[in-house]
Amino acid sequence: MKLFVDSGNVNDIASLVPLGIIDGVTTNPSLLAKAGGEPRVVLKEICQTVKGPVSAEVVATDVTGMVREGRELAGIDEHIVVKVPFGKPGVQACGTLANEGIRVNVTLVFSATQALLAAKAGATFVSPFVGRLDDIATSGMELISQIVDIYENYEFGTEVLVASVRGPIHIVQAGRLGADVCTCPPAVIEALFKHPLTDIGLEKFLADWEKAQAAKG
Numbered sequence: 001m002k003l004f005v006d007s008g009n010v011n012d013i014a015s016l017v018p019l020g021i022i023d024g025v026t027t028n029p030s031l032l033a034k035a036g037g038e039p040r041v042v043l044k045e046i047c048q049t050v051k052g053p054v055s056a057e058v059v060a061t062d063v064t065g066m067v068r069e070g071r072e073l074a075g076i077d078e079h080i081v082v083k084v085p086f087g088k089p090g091v092q093a094c095g096t097l098a099n100e101g102i103r104v105n106v107t108l109v110f111s112a113t114q115a116l117l118a119a120k121a122g123a124t125f126v127s128p129f130v131g132r133l134d135d136i137a138t139s140g141m142e143l144i145s146q147i148v149d150i151y152e153n154y155e156f157g158t159e160v161l162v163a164s165v166r167g168p169i170h171i172v173q174a175g176r177l178g179a180d181v182c183t184c185p186p187a188v189i190e191a192l193f194k195h196p197l198t199d200i201g202l203e204k205f206l207a208d209w210e211k212a213q214a215a216k217g
């Protein structure tokens with residue numbers, strides 16, 4: 001399973017990349033607004049840092065605007081994947097951009113039928129938001145399971161990119177269901193490294209070693 005960082009913060013991304021476990025980045029207008037700076041400059045820097053797919057979202061709401069903006073975003077760097085929000089304009093723009101060879105991530109997906117339409121439009125990635133579904137007492141992971149089944153049944157090449165991840169358990173569940181990608185806030189990726197038994201175990205190994213060295217004199 002690929003791991004993407006869900007962030008617009010270059011420093012946060014740059015601190016994770018050397019670990020060698022980051023395959024890409026997803027941004028959205030909220031994340032880029034929070035990061036500050038000129039969005040195109042920030043996106044270019046992120047692309048050069050991660051050297052993997054970097055989703056950059058259009059803010060136009062009509063087909064013509066989405067396609068124009070998508071082409072501009074794709075021109076920033078070869079790693080850019082154009083993100084379009086689900087809806088009639090987004091699906092149509094996805095088809096046009098995909099036909100031009102531009103990779104598209106259809107975002108704000110909350111149902112299996114939306115994911116089906118995104119795949120039919122030639123999306124490279126589909127982004128179902130699991131956390132926001134959990135927030136309204138609906139199972140985000142049930143949606144992932146449905147999408148994975150449908151894509152497998154018809155051999156769609158669209159990758160299931162689990163978004164709105166809130167904690168490590170989402171990554172475990174997504175992996176068991178065969179999702180292609182999980183995009184995670186930096187704090188969730190940090191949490192993957194933590195286990196109290198690892199810390200306790202290492203402390204004991206080192207203490208035993210020290211004791212043995214001291215006994216040798």
Ligand code: G3P
Pocket residue numbers: 006026027028129131132163164165183
């Ligand atoms: O990039 C989209 C996404 O992952 C949103 O997450 O936490 O705002 O629901 P969240």
